Amino acid sequence: MREILSVLESDARATPDRIAALTGIAEDEVRTAIAAWEADGVIRRYKAVVDWDRAGDSRVTAFVDVTVAPERGRGFDDVAERIAKFREIRAVHLVSGAQDLRVEVEGASMKEVADFVAQKLSGVERVTATSTHFLLRRYKDDGQLLTDPEPDQRLSVMP
Amino acid sequence: MTPPQKPLSRVVEACPPSGIRKFFDLAQTMKGVITLGVGEPDFPTPWGVREAAIHALSRGATTYTGNSGLPELRELICADLAARHGVTYRPADECLVTSGVSEGLDLALRALINPGDEVIVPEPSYVAYQPCVAFAGGVAVPVAMDPAQGYRLDAERIAAAVTPRTKAVLFGSPSNPTGAAQSAEDLAAVVALAEREDFWLVSDEIYDRLTYTGTHTSTAAIAGAWDRTVLLNGFSKSYAMTGWRVGYVCAPEPLAALMHRIHQYTMLCAPHVSQVAAIEALRSAEPDVAEMVADYDRRRRLFVKGLDELGLTCPEPGGAFYAFPSIRASGLSSQDFAEQLLNEQKVAVVPGDVFGPSGEGHVRCSYATALPLLEEALERIGHFLSSRT
Numbered sequence: 146m147r148e149i150l151s152v153l154e155s156d157a158r159a160t161p162d163r164i165a166a167l168t169g170i171a172e173d174e175v176r177t178a179i180a181a182w183e184a185d186g187v188i189r190r191y192k193a194v195v196d197w198d199r200a201g202d203s204r205v206t207a208f209v210d211v212t213v214a215p216e217r218g219r220g221f222d223d224v225a226e227r228i229a230k231f232r233e234i235r236a237v238h239l240v241s242g243a244q245d246l247r248v249e250v251e252g253a254s255m256k257e258v259a260d261f262v263a264q265k266l267s268g269v270e271r272v273t274a275t276s277t278h279f280l281l282r283r284y285k286d287d288g289q290l291l292t293d294p295e296p297d298q299r300l301s302v303m304p
Numbered sequence: 305m306t307p308p309q310k311p312l313s314r315v316v317e318a319c320p321p322s323g324i325r326k327f328f329d330l331a332q333t334m335k336g337v338i339t340l341g342v343g344e345p346d347f348p349t350p351w352g353v354r355e356a357a358i359h360a361l362s363r364g365a366t367t368y369t370g371n372s373g374l375p376e377l378r379e380l381i382c383a384d385l386a387a388r389h390g391v392t393y394r395p396a397d398e399c400l401v402t403s404g405v406s407e408g409l410d411l412a413l414r415a416l417i418n419p420g421d422e423v424i425v426p427e428p429s430y431v432a433y434q435p436c437v438a439f440a441g442g443v444a445v446p447v448a449m450d451p452a453q454g455y456r457l458d459a460e461r462i463a464a465a466v467t468p469r470t471k472a473v474l475f476g477s478p479s480n481p482t483g484a485a486q487s488a489e490d491l492a493a494v495v496a497l498a499e500r501e502d503f504w505l506v507s508d509e510i511y512d513r514l515t516y517t518g519t520h521t522s523t524a525a526i527a528g529a530w531d532r533t534v535l536l537n538g539f540s541k542s543y544a545m546t547g548w549r550v551g552y553v554c555a556p557e558p559l560a561a562l563m564h565r566i567h568q569y570t571m572l573c574a575p576h577v578s579q580v581a582a583i584e585a586l587r588s589a590e591p592d593v594a595e596m597v598a599d600y601d602r603r604r605r606l607f608v609k610g611l612d613e614l615g616l617t618c619p620e621p622g623g624a625f626y627a628f629p630s631i632r633a634s635g636l637s638s639q640d641f642a643e644q645l646l647n648e649q650k651v652a653v654v655p656g657d658v659f660g661p662s663g664e665g666h667v668r669c670s671y672a673t674a675l676p677l678l679e680e681a682l683e684r685i686g687h688f689l690s691s692r693t
Contacts, residue, residue, distance in 0.1 A: 148598070151598065152602065163606075166605060166606045166609050166610075167602035167603075167605055167606050168602065168605065169605050295348055297346065299342050299344055299346070300328065300332075300342070301328065301331040301332055301337060301339040301341060301342065301652055302324055302327045302328040302331050302339065302341035302342065302652055302654065303324070303328070303341070303342050303343045303344060304322060304324050304343050304430070304431045304432065304480075
């Protein structure tokens with residue numbers, strides 16, 4: 146059944162009958178499985194992987210390392226959940242290493258992102274330090290290469 | 305300014321050029337062709353393997369290697385065969401790294417055949433088998449397998465072709481062009497025949513990793529087979545490494561020594577950098593193979609179902625990346641079907657008769673092609689068929 150998830154992960158638009166054709170699993174079984182996964186949060190949502198640079202969009206992204214003074218009994222959860230709720234925050238991960246959280250911030254301009262980090266993120270209770278890295282160029286995202294594909298160099302008919 | 309008038313090699317002149325050539329030339333001149341005619345993966349070699357080769361080149365892997373191939377590669381090959389198929393070969397003298405299975409096949413046949421020896425070739429078969437037998441001085445004896453039985457190896461049909469001159473049976477499993485993956489039972493019946501009639505088995509297992517309906521059975525793993533089996537395999541299909549030209553041949557020592565002798569005087573060694581790449585493939589590319597196999601399997605299901613809905617039925621291909629549907633419903637010969645399909649709908653397939661007379665009435669379609677193209681090809685084939693009813 147994981148095969149169904151693999152197909153959906155690479156093509157969110159795959160319909161149940163197409164998934165059935167690709168996996169050999171009966172179409173109604175595919176429907177039942179997907180409904181169950183949607184209900185219990187295994188499938189969170191369906192999305193397109195967009196290359197915004199190519200779309201001519203000039204949005205700005207930064208990765209911010211956040212140092213946190215953890216709360217007794219709750220560790221990092223409380224702070225992480227509070228940070229995650231900001232509209233500007235795209236992702237929040239707890240990581241090993243010198244910092245505690247690595248978050249992804251998105252804004253319309255560098256100034257907007259910088260203001261968000263200075264005024265909101267660093268002001269969240271128990272956040273003790275931030276270190277901001279602006280994204281310069283994406284080469285691969287979501288497992289998808291954003292560079293030009295390699296040309297198919299195969300000859301058209303071969304034994 | 306004229307070349308010598310004495311005849312060129314009669315053996316080679318008697319061998320017809322590959323029937324695939326004509327379609328290749330035609331397809332090359334056309335634009336917008338969807339090709340299902342390619343016998344190689346549409347994936348590039350996994351990047352980790354390419355990176356290892358680039359690194360090796362920068363460190364000087366530009367020399368000959370020992371004739372047999374890099375010792376580390378032979379160790380890894382033999383360990384891989386033992387782990388996956390339960391067959392044991394000594395890396396030192398029973399395993400030889402070759403420039404692809406193509407070279408391994410040529411070595412095996414030249415080391416086995418005395419003039420006039422017969423080699424039975426169950427067909428439809430890979431296009432090189434029969435010419436290679438002839439080039440080695442042997443006589444290829446094609447024996448048709450039954451499409452109604454999924455082109456399974458039929459020991460009875462083979463037995464009917466055995467003569468005192470029979471030196472070997474040469475076959476591929478999974479098969480190019482039919483995709484048939486042979487069962488342990490059918491292989492065992494052929495092995496028993498080989499023991500009874502005292503001949504060799506030359507087993508081309510280049511598609512062994514690409515099986516979908518069960519696990520691959522290596523011929524050499526069948527009881528009684530090891531001592532009379534030449535096992536051919538390589539990296540081209542499993543690891544998407546066709547252009548690297550690296551494969552291997554394993555056989556019992558006395559035969560392996562003769563193959564080694566030809567190889568040391570003709571090829572010297574397989575390309576050094578390709579051998580390094582093969583080492584990396586065996587060490588780290590397992591997840592890449594798993595991903596490619598999963599992808600081929602999805603396309604296989606979708607494509608075979610699509611063909612079936614168009615009335616082009618084929619036995620379920622258990623391995624490789626080929627479907628070999630019957631096109632009898634169209635009323636056309638294989639050649640006409642392939643030629644008209646290419647001209648009218650710009651879909652390239654390979655007519656079945658180039659793989660032997662029993663392939664007539666079929667075409668070979670490779671599903672090593674991106675899904676959207678496969679779906680578009682099915683649509684075009686549909687138009688082609690409905691335009692003539």
